[in-house]
Amino acid sequence: MDYAQPQPAGPFIQGACAIHPQQMAARTCLRCGNFMCDTCSENRTLDYCPPCRAIVGAGVTGFPLHRDSWTFDALLNYTWTVFKRDGLMLTLATLVVFVVSFGINMVSTLLRFGVAMSGSEAISVAVTLVSFVVQIVVQGVFQLGVIKLTLDSLQGKPIEFADMFRQIGRLSPYVAQLFLIMVATGIPLTVLGGGAALIAYAASASTEIIVLMGIITAMLAFFALLPVILPFAFANMEIVHDANVGVIQSLKNCWTIASGQRVSIFLVYLLAIPISIAGMLMCFIGLLPATAFFQLLACALYLTLRNGVQLKPTHPYAYNAS
Numbered sequence: 001m002d003y004a005q006p007q008p009a010g011p012f013i014q015g016a017c018a019i020h021p022q023q024m025a026a027r028t029c030l031r032c033g034n035f036m037c038d039t040c041s042e043n044r045t046l047d048y049c050p051p052c053r054a055i056v057g058a059g060v061t062g063f064p065l066h067r068d069s070w071t072f073d074a075l076l077n078y079t080w081t082v083f084k085r086d087g088l089m090l091t092l093a094t095l096v097v098f099v100v101s102f103g104i105n106m107v108s109t110l111l112r113f114g115v116a117m118s119g120s121e122a123i124s125v126a127v128t129l130v131s132f133v134v135q136i137v138v139q140g141v142f143q144l145g146v147i148k149l150t151l152d153s154l155q156g157k158p159i160e161f162a163d164m165f166r167q168i169g170r171l172s173p174y175v176a177q178l179f180l181i182m183v184a185t186g187i188p189l190t191v192l193g194g195g196a197a198l199i200a201y202a203a204s205a206s207t208e209i210i211v212l213m214g215i216i217t218a219m220l221a222f223f224a225l226l227p228v229i230l231p232f233a234f235a236n237m238e239i240v241h242d243a244n245v246g247v248i249q250s251l252k253n254c255w256t257i258a259s260g261q262r263v264s265i266f267l268v269y270l271l272a273i274p275i276s277i278a279g280m281l282m283c284f285i286g287l288l289p290a291t292a293f294f295q296l297l298a299c300a301l302y303l304t305l306r307n308g309v310q311l312k313p314t315h316p317y318a319y320n321a322s
Contacts (some may be wrong), residue, residue: 252312
């Protein structure tokens with residue numbers, strides 16, 4: 001008996017996907033010629049493979065705003081539209097983060113208090129250090145989970161609450177990025193603030209003046225470094241959005257995404273102040289949805305500025321033609 005031969009998944013040559021070799025190709029990339037499966041082509045709706053889309057700035061799937069044509073009004077309107085649809089789920093995710101953070105802080109405080117009562121300084125230091133690391137790790141996983149839900153919501157994808165607990169694979173780059181950003185910003189602030197405090201000390205100033213000079217100088221240095229610090233506001237979003245990006249490349253991508261847009265980023269993040277105040281005025285109950293809304297707004301800004309920018313491909317199968 002003759003059996004019909006299996007047909008190709010699309011009108012192109014049948015073969016294995018260049019990025020997902022376990023899947024059959026549905027079409028080929030118009031730019032590099034690599035095979036693409038349904039996942040890479042977003043169910044055959046895109047003509048470029050993911051690496052080529054990153055190179056040519058072909059856009060963020062399912063997101064309407066573009067870095068070359070966006071406005072604050074359009075950003076706020078789209079964020080509000082998405083929040084009206086998925087705000088409840090995002091608020092619940094924010095509540096989970098608050099509860100987890102509060103629980104960790106309470107346990108850490110009780111442990112430190114118990115150790116302090118024992119009088120062992122070495123154990124107290126060890127418990128403090130372990131508590132700090134655990135806090136960073138656990139909160140990091142849940143924060144990345146909220147970002148995942150938020151990015152999916154903004155791109156019109158169905159929100160899966162289980163994604164809150166599936167970002168543990170991005171924990172290593174999260175911790176590494178956090179360390180690098182803390183070092184890059186903490187060293188100059190410490191040097192400048194400490195230098196001002198030493199000058200005040202050499203001038204025989206009072207303890208209060210020495211501390212005040214150090215704090216004021218560090219704060220002024222922080223504002224002076226804002227153009228350098230602002231791009232890193234997108235660091236966690238980048239490692240969630242691109243599962244293949246490395247730590248250093250992620251930070252480079254954030255720098256590229258923020259290029260020419262630092263004033264806009266600063267102004268959008270300033271909105272956190274009135275949004276938080278509005279939430280607190282609602283008997284603090286509104287603080288959760290206010291936090292979720294601002295997270296949505298920040299991620300919307302990230303996707304907007306990423307939409308159309310040229311970034312280095314992050315997959316080894318990419319064909320880097322210019």
